[in-house]
Amino acid sequence: MSRPSSKDTRKDKDGYVLRKGESQKKGDGRYVYTYTDGYKKRRFVYARTLSELREKEKKIRDDMTFDLDYATASQMTLNQLFDRYMKQKYNLKPSVMLNYKNNYRNHVREGFGKKKIVNIRYTDVKIFYHELLIDKGLSVSTVENINNAIHPAFNMAIRDQLLIRNPTDGIMSEIKQGKGFKLPEKRIALSIPEQKSFMDFLYNDKEYRGWYPIIAVLVGTGMRISECLGLRWEDVDMKEKLISVNHTLEYGPLEEGGKCVKYIETPKTEAGNRTIPIFDEVFEAILLEYQYQKCLGFCKEVIDGYSGFLFSTAENKTYLQTAVNNAIHRAIKAHNAQEIIKAEVEGRAPIIVPDFSAHNLRHTFCTRLCEVEQNLKVIMDIMGHHDIRTTMEIYAEVKKEKKQEVLSNLQGKLIIR
Numbered sequence: 060m061s062r063p064s065s066k067d068t069r070k071d072k073d074g075y076v077l078r079k080g081e082s083q084k085k086g087d088g089r090y091v092y093t094y095t096d097g098y099k100k101r102r103f104v105y106a107r108t109l110s111e112l113r114e115k116e117k118k119i120r121d122d123m124t125f126d127l128d129y130a131t132a133s134q135m136t137l138n139q140l141f142d143r144y145m146k147q148k149y150n151l152k153p154s155v156m157l158n159y160k161n162n163y164r165n166h167v168r169e170g171f172g173k174k175k176i177v178n179i180r181y182t183d184v185k186i187f188y189h190e191l192l193i194d195k196g197l198s199v200s201t202v203e204n205i206n207n208a209i210h211p212a213f214n215m216a217i218r219d220q221l222l223i224r225n226p227t228d229g230i231m232s233e234i235k236q237g238k239g240f241k242l243p244e245k246r247i248a249l250s251i252p253e254q255k256s257f258m259d260f261l262y263n264d265k266e267y268r269g270w271y272p273i274i275a276v277l278v279g280t281g282m283r284i285s286e287c288l289g290l291r292w293e294d295v296d297m298k299e300k301l302i303s304v305n306h307t308l309e310y311g312p313l314e315e316g317g318k319c320v321k322y323i324e325t326p327k328t329e330a331g332n333r334t335i336p337i338f339d340e341v342f343e344a345i346l347l348e349y350q351y352q353k354c355l356g357f358c359k360e361v362i363d364g365y366s367g368f369l370f371s372t373a374e375n376k377t378y379l380q381t382a383v384n385n386a387i388h389r390a391i392k393a394h395n396a397q398e399i400i401k402a403e404v405e406g407r408a409p410i411i412v413p414d415f416s417a418h419n420l421r422h423t424f425c426t427r428l429c430e431v432e433q434n435l436k437v438i439m440d441i442m443g444h445h446d447i448r449t450t451m452e453i454y455a456e457v458k459k460e461k462k463q464e465v466l467s468n469l470q471g472k473l474i475i476r
Contacts, residue, residue, distance in 0.1 A: 075109060080116075092116050132221040137179065137209070138172040140221075144212035152324055153313045159208040160315060166191060166205060176216060181226045184209075188234055199235075206231055247419045248426040249412065254278065256410040260394040267390045269351065273370050273383060275344035277417055280335050281424035281442050284380050284417040285309055289323065290369040295345060300337040304443065307331075308362065310379055321377065323363040328445040335441055345369070384416050391415070422453070429457040 069077045072088065082091045090112040092104040104119065106112035141163055148156065163172070171187045188206070191197045206227060213225040249257065258278070261271040277287055280302060289308030296303070307324050326332055337345070348370060352358075358371035368377050395411050402409035421442075428438050439450040 071109060078116075081109075081112065092119075094119060128220050132177050132216070133175065135176050135216075135221065136173055137176055137212075138168055140176055140212050140216055141167075141172065141208065144208075144215050147215075152327070153322075154309055154311060154324065155327070157312060157315065158204065162201060162205050163208060166195070166197065166201075167209070176213075176222060179226050181228075181230065184226050184230055185234065188230065192234075203231055247413055247415050248423045249278075249415070249419070251427075252410050253412050254423060254427075256398065257391070257394055257412050260397065261390060264390075264393070264397075267386070267393065270383075270386050270390065272344040272348035272351070273378070274387065274420065276341055278420040278423055279338055279341035279344065281421050281428065282335065283307070283421060283443075284383060285324075286326075286331075286443075287417075288368075288370060288378050288380065288383070289365070291365065291367045292369055293367060295337070295369065297337075297342070297345070300342060302335045302337055304331065304333050304335060306365070308368075308377060321360075321362050323365050326443070330439075330445045331443045333440060333443050380417070387417060388414060425453050426457055429454045 069081075071077055071083045071090070077083070080093050082093070083089070084091060090106045090109055092106075092112055092115065094102055094104075096102050104112070104115050106115055145156070145160065151159075174183070188202055191202050191205070192199070210225065210227040213222065213227055216222045217225060258271075258275065261267050261274060273287065276282070276290075277284065280287070282290075282302075282304060285307035286304050289306050290302070290304075294303045294305065295301075305325070307326065308321065309324050310321050311319050313320065313322065352371055355371070355373055356375045358366075358368040358377060359375040360366070360368065360377050362377065370378055372378060372382075391412050391414055395409075398409045398411065425438070425442055428441065432438055435447065435450050435454060438444075438454065439447055442450065444450045
């Protein structure tokens with residue numbers, strides 16, 4: 060940087076020429092660059108040195124060279140941007156679309172959504188997400204769902220030349236890494252004794268034996284409940300002992316304010332399309348279901364052109380997910396009550412099964428799989444995980460517990476007196 064000539068009048072304390080918009084504060088000596096952005100708003104940038112200020116000026120000039128639609132952007136709210144984004148998402152599954160819209164309406168639209176997009180900064184979004192997590196007590200998955208809709212909407216604004224940067228970039232990762240962030244509770248997986256005790260109870264109890272086949276298939280395949288309920292007899296190859304997972308059976312509204320209906324969906328990701336081996340216990344459970352249906356009648360319900368469903372109610376219809384989960388909860392209470400009595404008679408500690416849902420049976424299967432299989436790709440393929448990190452988390456969790464089990468078995472055996 061060269062010294063100014065004597066004709067220059069605006070200088071810093073060291074005698075260097077200050078350009079248009081530059082100044083130096085008398086108090087702390089900081090440099091200031093003042094400019095007007097494309098939205099006709101006066102902005103100020105600060106720096107400790109003149110060189111640092113000039114670098115910031117260059118970045119501002121580079122940003123200003125974008126041919127942004129300042130007039131439109133300055134008037135657009137986040138609500139308008141979100142609605143604009145959702146209108147062009149014609150390829151979204153109806154259930155996913157409805158989920159995005161409901162979460163946005165319930166948690167964003169009447170507050171944060173009214174902010175102008177040009178005034179939303181990274182810190183604003185971060186504070187808003189913390190409020191949803193801490194003050195409103197929303198789950199991490201719900202906030203991530205909201206971010207999954209807002210983030211691409213901002214990307215669309217960039218492509219439409221309304222904004223330069225996306226204020227939501229990397230925000231969920233930083234929130235999760237923050238101190239004091241509450242991680243979701245550990246997933247419940249039944250222990251081997253709990254699993255055996257509960258399944259034995261189902262098989263032998265007159266009231267709950269009808270639920271044994273579907274619960275045995277859930278815990279013996281690791282399928283999501285929507286995948287299991289959507290299974291048809293043609294998806295099961297009893298000769299090769301393979302199950303083809305290629306669709307799900309869902310229940311819910313397909314539009315805002317609509318009534319709940321059953322409908323078929325394809326898997327959300329390509330990883331959801333997969334083939335699962337049929338183990339002997341699952342094979343026997345499917346045969347038992349077949350015997351039940353020979354007596355009670357096979358499923359007659361047709362949903363979106365799909366028929367011949369594997370599991371059928373006494374009314375020859377497909378099951379609802381809530382019905383299966385309610386049956387599981389009732390069976391757990393009945394099992395535990397019976398087990399307490401049996402254990403007292405036999406003079407042993409009772410095997411009390413924790414309350415769980417159908418999804419915990421999927422996690423139980425994955426846990427058993429991780430206990431005997433080390434190839435993460437095999438586990439990932441069977442489970443239909445889209446992200447290898449999900450598989451790795453469960454695998455690491457299982458191995459940690461196994462390690463603790465091995466170490467506890469060494470207690471009192473390392474030093475012999």
